[in-house]
Amino acid sequence: xxxxxxxxxxxGSPGQSITISCIGTSSDVGNYxxxxxxxxxxxxxxxxxxxxxxxxxxxxxNRFSGSKSGNTASLTISGLQAEDEADYYCSSHVGAxxxxxxxxxxxxx
Amino acid sequence: EIQLVESxxxxxxxxxxxxxxxxxxxxxxxxxxxxxxxxxxxKGLEWVANINEYGSQKYYVDSVKGRFTISRDDAKKALYxxxxxxxxxxxxxxxxxxxxxxxxRFDYWGQGTLVTVST
Numbered sequence: 001x002x003x004x005x006x007x008x009x010x011x012g013s014p015g016q017s018i019t020i021s022c023i024g025t026s027s028d029v030g031n032y033x034x035x036x037x038x039x040x041x042x043x044x045x046x047x048x049x050x051x052x053x054x055x056x057x058x059x060x061x062n063r064f065s066g067s068k069s070g071n072t073a074s075l076t077i078s079g080l081q082a083e084d085e086a087d088y089y090c091s092s093h094v095g096a097x098x099x100x101x102x103x104x105x106x107x108x109x
Numbered sequence: 110e111i112q113l114v115e116s117x118x119x120x121x122x123x124x125x126x127x128x129x130x131x132x133x134x135x136x137x138x139x140x141x142x143x144x145x146x147x148x149x150x151x152k153g154l155e156w157v158a159n160i161n162e163y164g165s166q167k168y169y170v171d172s173v174k175g176r177f178t179i180s181r182d183d184a185k186k187a188l189y190x191x192x193x194x195x196x197x198x199x200x201x202x203x204x205x206x207x208x209x210x211x212x213x214r215f216d217y218w219g220q221g222t223l224v225t226v227s228t
Contacts, residue, residue, distance in 0.1 A: 001171065003153065034213025038154070045204060045221060046146075046154065051214035089154050093213045097168045099144070099156035 004029065004090055004102035011108040012080045020105045022073040022090035028100055030071035034093040037066055037075045041086045050075060077107070085109045111135035111217050113205050118222030125195050125226070131188040131205030131219055139183035142208040144215060145190050147201035147224075155201075158190065159208060173199075195226045 005023040012018040022029065022037075029035055035053045038046035048057055050066035053073065063078045073092070077084055090102035117129040129145070144159040158169045158179040167179050178191040188205050202223050206215035 003155075032213065036214040038215075040154075045218035046215070047218070048214050048216055051209075051216075052212055057216065091154075091156070091213075091215075097159070097166070098170065099159075099213070101146075101154040101156060104153040 001028075001094055001098065001100050004092060004100055006088075006090060006102040006105045008103070009106045009108065012077075014080055014082065014109060016080050017076060017078040018080060018107065020075045020077075020088055020090075020107070022075070022092075022102045024071050024073070024092055024100075026071060028071075028092040028094040029068065029073050029090075032093040032096075033068070035066070035068055035073045036091045037064075037073075038089045038091065039084075039086050040089065046089065080109050082109050111207070113207065113217055113219035115203060115205050115219040115222035118203065118224045120225045120227065121195055122228055123195060123197055123226055126191070126193045127195065127224060129190040129192065129203055129205075129222060129224070131190075133186045133188065133205075133207075136207070136217075138181075138186040142210040143179075143181060143188045144206045144208045145179060145188075146204045146206055146215065146218075147199075148204070148221070149198075149201045152201075157203070159210075160188070161210070192224070195224075197226050200224060200226045 037050035040046040145157040202221040207217040
């Protein structure tokens with residue numbers, strides 16, 4: 001199972017919006033609505049910020065939003081803040097029981 | 110407070126074995142699927158294995174099949190990963206994570222334990 005494809009880096013200025021893409025196949029992203037996004041700060045464990053394509057867990061800012069079209073999922077961060085500087089990973093179910101993560105995107109503010 | 114605490118990481122030679130543990134607290138451990146996810150130094154996340162709430166279903170990424178075994182002890186609220194025939198490429202921080210299988214997400218993670226495979 002190959003990793004989902006994400007851009008290596010994305011940057012933006014404070015207050016701007018950025019979008020991170022996550023390209024999969026018809027066997028993973030295109031076949032399931034179980035797409036999640038994780039934020040990871042250096043030396044810390046990942047934290048889920050989006051699940052089931054577009055749902056936000058409690059306490060996650062509404063500046064984070066997710067969507068999907070075909071085999072591509074996207075994470076948008078609006079009103080970019082310094083604290084958003086981190087690595088971001090998408091993930092998807094594959095084969096109903098297994099998971100695959102994206103290659104990861106470093107966001108620079 | 111929900112907590113997951115991994116232990117057992119160490120330096121081991123290629124071909125060696127290691128058993129990781131994850132101690133859970135703050136939730137009904139026996140009601141959840143659990144997963145192991147790893148991250149090589151400076152690299153991305155890789156899902157390794159998961160186990161259902163009953164311990165009857167176990168799934169693995171292809172690269173560890175036949176070498177790693179996931180298990181759980183609900184009485185002890187513990188998750189395990191037995192790793193045999195370790196390779197240099199298994200060097201990673203290993204995280205245990207609580208899984209919402211029906212939603213396809215990992216909502217709580219431990220702090221990770223480092224496994225280094227080297228001569």
